[in-house]
Amino acid sequence: MTWFESFILGLVQGLTEFLPISSSAHLRLTAAFADWHDPGAAFTAITQIGTETAVLIYFRKDIARIISAWSKSLLNKEMRGDHDAKMGWLVIVGSIPIGVLGVTLKDQIEGPFRDLRLIATTLIVMGVVLGVADRLAARDEQGAKHRAVRERKTLAELGVRDGLIYGVCQAMALIPGVSRSGATISGGLLMGYTREAAARYSFLLAIPAVLASGAYELKDAGEGHVSWGPTIFATLVAFAVGYAVIAWFMRFITTKSFMPFVIYRILLGIALFVLVASGVLDPRAAASAG
Template sequence: MSWFESLILGLVQGLTEFLPISSSAHLRLTAAFAGWEDPGAAFTAITQIGTETAVLIYFRKDISRIISAWFRSLRDRSMRSDHDAQLGWLVIVGSLPIGILGVTLKDHIEGPFRDLRLIATTLVVMGVVLGIADRLAARRAAAETSGGRHRSVAPGKTLKDLGVRDGLIYGLCQAMALVPGVSRSGATISGGLFMGYTREAAARYSFLLAIPAVLASGLFELTEVGEGHVSWGPTIFATVIAFGVGYAVIAWFMKFISTRSFMPFVIYRILLGLLLFALVAAGVLSPHAGESAG
């Protein structure tokens, strides 16, 4: 991998990791469109350490409070009813599905799941799912502010309403992102919206939930660097680029969803997926473009 490739792929990782459009799919597609070799699941996982470092810094106050409360709850039973302590446990519980499935499906993640036809399918299908979830959230918000005409409509849930059941559902949604094209944030945010959470709450928990899974995955894949065409220098460079760009994207995205819907991302996903289907069908792109023979 050249330094120029790592620069572009680092930019793509940073731009797409937190948006509901799938960073792993975009890294795969960028390489395929440019005629480069597929950077692979290991490169993707390691560069995500950069974007998750941006999460750690952006949400540092929340994370520090949650970790502190969680450790205190181990010694003090009275702390176990504290919201932050409970949130710490729920992040752990929600991380179990992706941890178990990530190890179980490792060979598929690095092989068959990177087929461009599968990526096109997940882009379109999850785009539709996100669109439906966003519509439900918009109707719920409109009902809450309609002057009392819909008193039976429950207000949008916040993270204080999060329990073990919802935490596990969030975790299962996150695990779907092991397939490129699904999108970690897209799947977890959609799941949150379907469960009745506000856009802000769903996005915030999506970012918090990703921290242990992404950091563990990146550290697990460190041994893969140096094998094949991906080397340490370009990988570290791409990770640093992803961190800087990712931090800016988080700040923008959290402001965006406070007043806007996810429909621009829904439309983008569906159009990109259909374009990818057309290019593969026309023979312009091979379903396995860029994959190494080994």
């Protein structure tokens, strides 16, 4: 991998990690369109450490409060009813599905799941799911203004059942094209949470899963499967760009619909099918990790 490739891939990672359009799919597609080697699941996991570091800094006050309350609740029974203490446990519970499936499906994640036809399918299908969830949220928000329906839920109402459902949704993002934020936000909206609550919990839930995945994949870098210099550079680029994207996205969702992302996903998926069917792109193009 050249330094230029690492810069572009780091830029793509930072731009797409927090938007509901799938960073892993865009890294895969960038390599395919540019006729580069597929950066691979290890490169993706390591560069995500950069974007998750951006999450740690952006949500540092929330995270510090949650860790403090959770730690105190281990020894103080009275603290176990505290909202922040419960959030700590819910993030742990919600991280179980992706941890189990990530280890179980490792070979598929690094191989068959990176087929462009599967990516095109997941882009379209999850785009439709996000669109439906967004329309339901918009309908409820409008109805709540006229007291025709109950107001949408906040994170204060999050329980173990919903936390596990969030976790299952996040685990679906092991398939490139699904999108970690897209799946968890869609799940949250379908369960009746506000856009802001769904997005905030999506970001918090991703922290342990992404950091653990990145740490696990660091051994491949040490074994020479990933170039250290370019990978670290890409991770730094992803961090800087990712932080700016988080700040923009959290403002965007308070007043805007997810429909632009829905349309983009569907059009990109259709374009991929056309390019593969016409022979312009091999569905396994550049499939060997470099």
